[in-house]
Amino acid sequence: METPLILLVLANFAFVALHFLMSHPLRVPMVSLLGEMGFQIVYSAVIIATLAGVYFAFIQSPEADLSGTGQVGWAIASVITIPAMVLFTGSLIGNPAMASPGAEKNARAAPKGVFTITRHPMMWSFALWALAHIVLHWSWRTTITATAVGVLALVGSRLQDRKKRELMGEAWMQWEANTSFWPKLRGFAKAGALPWSAGLILFVFLTWLHMPIGGIPAGIWRWF
Known part of the structure:
Protein backbone atom coordinates (compact mmCIF):
# COMPACT_ATOMS: atom_id res chain seq x y z
CA MET A 1 0.00 0.00 0.00
CA GLU A 2 1.27 3.45 -0.94
CA THR A 3 2.34 5.88 1.77
CA PRO A 4 -0.57 8.35 1.22
CA LEU A 5 -3.06 5.51 1.67
CA ILE A 6 -1.33 4.34 4.85
CA LEU A 7 -1.58 7.89 6.19
CA LEU A 8 -5.26 7.93 5.19
CA VAL A 9 -5.90 4.70 7.10
CA LEU A 10 -4.15 6.13 10.17
CA ALA A 11 -6.04 9.43 9.91
CA ASN A 12 -9.40 7.67 9.66
CA PHE A 13 -8.49 5.39 12.54
CA ALA A 14 -7.58 8.38 14.70
CA PHE A 15 -10.81 10.16 13.79
CA VAL A 16 -13.01 7.16 14.68
CA ALA A 17 -11.05 5.99 17.73
CA LEU A 18 -10.82 9.41 19.37
CA HIS A 19 -14.50 10.03 18.68
CA PHE A 20 -15.39 6.79 20.48
CA LEU A 21 -12.96 7.34 23.34
CA MET A 22 -14.01 10.90 24.09
CA SER A 23 -17.71 10.22 23.64
CA HIS A 24 -17.73 7.22 25.97
CA PRO A 25 -14.96 6.00 28.37
CA LEU A 26 -13.10 9.32 28.57
CA ARG A 27 -16.13 11.60 28.68
CA VAL A 28 -16.79 11.46 32.44
CA PRO A 29 -13.16 12.00 33.56
CA MET A 30 -12.70 14.76 30.97
CA VAL A 31 -15.87 16.55 32.08
CA SER A 32 -14.77 16.22 35.72
CA LEU A 33 -11.40 17.75 34.85
CA LEU A 34 -12.44 20.39 32.32
CA GLY A 35 -16.11 21.03 33.02
CA GLU A 36 -18.85 20.56 30.42
CA MET A 37 -17.89 23.63 28.40
CA GLY A 38 -14.18 22.82 28.52
CA PHE A 39 -14.89 19.26 27.44
CA GLN A 40 -16.96 20.45 24.48
CA ILE A 41 -14.17 22.79 23.39
CA VAL A 42 -11.47 20.11 23.59
CA TYR A 43 -13.73 17.49 22.01
CA SER A 44 -14.59 19.79 19.09
CA ALA A 45 -10.97 20.78 18.58
CA VAL A 46 -9.77 17.17 18.49
CA ILE A 47 -12.54 16.06 16.11
CA ILE A 48 -11.92 19.00 13.78
CA ALA A 49 -8.17 18.35 13.81
CA THR A 50 -8.52 14.64 13.05
CA LEU A 51 -11.14 15.32 10.37
CA ALA A 52 -8.74 17.80 8.78
CA GLY A 53 -6.12 15.05 8.85
CA VAL A 54 -8.50 12.76 6.98
CA TYR A 55 -9.17 15.48 4.40
CA PHE A 56 -5.52 16.24 3.68
CA ALA A 57 -4.60 12.53 3.54
CA PHE A 58 -7.59 11.95 1.25
CA ILE A 59 -6.66 14.60 -1.32
CA GLN A 60 -3.07 13.36 -1.41
CA SER A 61 -4.16 9.77 -2.17
CA PRO A 62 -4.77 8.40 -5.69
CA GLU A 63 -8.14 9.50 -7.09
CA ALA A 64 -9.22 6.39 -8.97
CA ASP A 65 -7.22 3.19 -8.63
CA LEU A 66 -9.99 0.57 -8.72
CA SER A 67 -12.00 -0.71 -11.66
Missing part, protein backbone atom coordinates in the same frame (compact mmCIF):
# COMPACT_ATOMS: atom_id res chain seq x y z
CA GLY A 68 -15.33 0.70 -10.46
CA THR A 69 -18.77 -0.85 -10.90
CA GLY A 70 -19.79 1.25 -13.88
CA GLN A 71 -23.22 2.73 -14.54
CA VAL A 72 -24.92 -0.07 -12.61
CA GLY A 73 -22.87 0.83 -9.55
CA TRP A 74 -23.75 4.50 -9.91
CA ALA A 75 -27.45 3.65 -10.20
CA ILE A 76 -27.34 1.47 -7.06
CA ALA A 77 -25.38 4.12 -5.16
CA SER A 78 -27.92 6.76 -6.16
CA VAL A 79 -30.84 4.62 -5.01
CA ILE A 80 -29.12 4.00 -1.66
CA THR A 81 -28.39 7.71 -1.18
CA ILE A 82 -32.02 8.84 -1.51
CA PRO A 83 -33.26 7.10 1.69
CA ALA A 84 -30.07 8.27 3.40
CA MET A 85 -31.09 11.88 2.71
CA VAL A 86 -34.65 11.21 3.89
CA LEU A 87 -33.33 9.75 7.15
CA PHE A 88 -30.91 12.64 7.65
CA THR A 89 -33.42 15.44 7.13
CA GLY A 90 -36.05 13.67 9.24
CA SER A 91 -33.56 13.12 12.07
CA LEU A 92 -33.24 16.87 12.62
CA ILE A 93 -36.75 17.14 14.09
CA GLY A 94 -37.74 15.66 17.46
CA ASN A 95 -34.69 13.44 17.83
CA PRO A 96 -34.25 12.16 21.44
CA ALA A 97 -30.62 11.29 20.69
CA MET A 98 -29.76 14.95 20.27
CA ALA A 99 -28.72 17.01 23.25
CA SER A 100 -31.73 19.30 23.68
CA PRO A 101 -34.06 20.35 26.53
CA GLY A 102 -36.91 18.28 25.06
CA ALA A 103 -34.90 15.07 24.54
CA GLU A 104 -36.51 13.11 27.39
CA LYS A 105 -40.00 14.22 26.36
CA ASN A 106 -39.30 13.09 22.79
CA ALA A 107 -38.08 9.72 24.07
CA ARG A 108 -41.35 9.16 25.92
CA ALA A 109 -43.48 10.09 22.90
CA ALA A 110 -44.74 7.59 20.34
CA PRO A 111 -42.27 7.33 17.43
CA LYS A 112 -43.31 9.07 14.25
CA GLY A 113 -41.76 10.11 10.96
CA VAL A 114 -38.35 8.60 10.28
CA PHE A 115 -38.28 7.18 13.82
CA THR A 116 -40.79 4.55 12.68
CA ILE A 117 -37.89 3.34 10.50
CA THR A 118 -35.10 3.37 13.10
CA ARG A 119 -34.30 5.20 16.32
CA HIS A 120 -30.96 6.22 14.80
CA PRO A 121 -31.95 7.83 11.49
CA MET A 122 -28.96 10.19 11.39
CA MET A 123 -26.47 7.41 12.05
CA TRP A 124 -28.09 5.17 9.44
CA SER A 125 -28.04 8.04 6.93
CA PHE A 126 -24.25 8.16 7.34
CA ALA A 127 -24.03 4.37 7.10
CA LEU A 128 -26.04 4.32 3.87
CA TRP A 129 -23.93 7.15 2.47
CA ALA A 130 -20.85 5.06 3.26
CA LEU A 131 -22.38 1.96 1.64
CA ALA A 132 -23.21 3.93 -1.51
CA HIS A 133 -19.56 4.95 -1.88
CA ILE A 134 -18.27 1.44 -1.16
CA VAL A 135 -20.61 0.03 -3.83
CA LEU A 136 -19.00 2.32 -6.41
CA HIS A 137 -15.64 0.52 -5.94
CA TRP A 138 -14.14 3.77 -7.22
CA SER A 139 -10.86 4.19 -5.35
CA TRP A 140 -9.07 2.95 -2.26
CA ARG A 141 -9.22 6.41 -0.72
CA THR A 142 -13.01 6.47 -1.09
CA THR A 143 -13.46 2.92 0.19
CA ILE A 144 -11.18 3.47 3.20
CA THR A 145 -12.90 6.69 4.25
CA ALA A 146 -16.42 5.38 3.61
CA THR A 147 -15.68 2.27 5.67
CA ALA A 148 -14.50 4.44 8.57
CA VAL A 149 -17.70 6.51 8.37
CA GLY A 150 -19.81 3.34 8.33
CA VAL A 151 -18.05 1.93 11.39
CA LEU A 152 -18.38 5.25 13.21
CA ALA A 153 -22.10 5.41 12.44
CA LEU A 154 -23.14 1.85 13.28
CA VAL A 155 -20.83 1.11 16.21
CA GLY A 156 -21.40 4.65 17.45
CA SER A 157 -25.17 4.21 17.47
CA ARG A 158 -24.85 1.04 19.56
CA LEU A 159 -22.60 2.85 22.01
CA GLN A 160 -25.01 5.76 22.01
CA ASP A 161 -27.82 3.43 23.13
CA ARG A 162 -25.74 2.38 26.13
CA LYS A 163 -24.82 5.97 27.01
CA LYS A 164 -28.41 7.19 26.67
CA ARG A 165 -29.65 4.41 28.95
CA GLU A 166 -27.23 5.68 31.60
CA LEU A 167 -28.14 9.34 31.08
CA MET A 168 -31.91 9.10 30.50
CA GLY A 169 -32.75 5.84 32.24
CA GLU A 170 -36.31 4.63 31.86
CA ALA A 171 -37.16 7.21 29.20
CA TRP A 172 -34.55 5.86 26.78
CA MET A 173 -35.40 2.25 27.60
CA GLN A 174 -39.00 3.07 26.68
CA TRP A 175 -37.76 4.64 23.43
CA GLU A 176 -35.73 1.52 22.67
CA ALA A 177 -38.76 -0.69 23.32
CA ASN A 178 -40.89 1.37 20.91
CA THR A 179 -38.33 1.66 18.11
CA SER A 180 -35.93 -0.48 16.09
CA PHE A 181 -32.18 -0.28 15.73
CA TRP A 182 -32.28 -1.95 12.30
CA PRO A 183 -34.19 0.05 9.67
CA LYS A 184 -37.69 -1.14 8.83
CA LEU A 185 -38.27 -0.45 5.15
CA ARG A 186 -42.03 -0.18 5.55
CA GLY A 187 -41.43 2.81 7.80
CA PHE A 188 -40.42 4.91 4.79
CA ALA A 189 -44.10 5.07 3.82
CA LYS A 190 -44.73 6.80 7.18
CA ALA A 191 -41.68 9.07 7.10
CA GLY A 192 -43.81 12.06 6.15
CA ALA A 193 -43.93 14.62 3.36
CA LEU A 194 -41.37 16.98 4.91
CA PRO A 195 -38.49 14.46 5.28
CA TRP A 196 -39.18 13.10 1.79
CA SER A 197 -39.37 16.55 0.19
CA ALA A 198 -36.34 17.91 2.05
CA GLY A 199 -34.45 14.66 1.48
CA LEU A 200 -35.02 14.71 -2.29
CA ILE A 201 -34.04 18.37 -2.50
CA LEU A 202 -30.87 17.65 -0.51
CA PHE A 203 -30.12 14.65 -2.74
CA VAL A 204 -30.40 16.74 -5.90
CA PHE A 205 -28.32 19.57 -4.42
CA LEU A 206 -25.52 17.40 -2.97
CA THR A 207 -25.20 15.26 -6.09
CA TRP A 208 -25.00 18.46 -8.15
CA LEU A 209 -22.34 19.76 -5.74
CA HIS A 210 -20.39 16.54 -6.29
CA MET A 211 -19.15 17.82 -9.66
CA PRO A 212 -17.71 21.24 -8.69
CA ILE A 213 -16.19 19.85 -5.48
CA GLY A 214 -15.13 16.33 -6.48
CA GLY A 215 -14.97 16.66 -10.26
CA ILE A 216 -17.23 13.60 -10.68
CA PRO A 217 -20.91 13.77 -11.71
CA ALA A 218 -23.16 11.84 -9.33
CA GLY A 219 -26.83 10.99 -8.92
CA ILE A 220 -29.18 12.19 -11.66
CA TRP A 221 -26.43 14.48 -12.96
CA ARG A 222 -24.59 11.35 -14.11
CA TRP A 223 -27.16 10.91 -16.86
CA PHE A 224 -28.53 14.45 -17.43
